[in-house]
Amino acid sequence: MFAGMNSASATDVWVDHWNYENIDIYVMNDAITYSSDSNGRGFSVSTKFVKNGQLKQIVVWNFSKFRNDMWRYRTNTMRGGHTTVVIPHNGVFEYGMNQIGWRYYIDQTYYY
16 A cells, blocks of 8 residues: 555554444554555554443554545445545544644545
């Protein structure tokens, strides 16, 4: 995807709660990898989905931005090779961006 991978350091950090599923999401901070090149940038992060104190699943998120396009993501739980536009306020995305030190903005409250 991108040349010259880098990584950040280690802990599980709570980043979001999805009320509609009663799921807490924790980023596995030692699993953030990122890279960029002249065509764009991206990062991957592993998360733990926890419900009522029990681990339900591990989900790997892959975020990417090609040139001036919107930020998009795919996860290991999605079918097919498609990506989805990242809509605000995605706790996983914002945490990853802040850890890496990349800036982002919300465009007209619809997408990053």
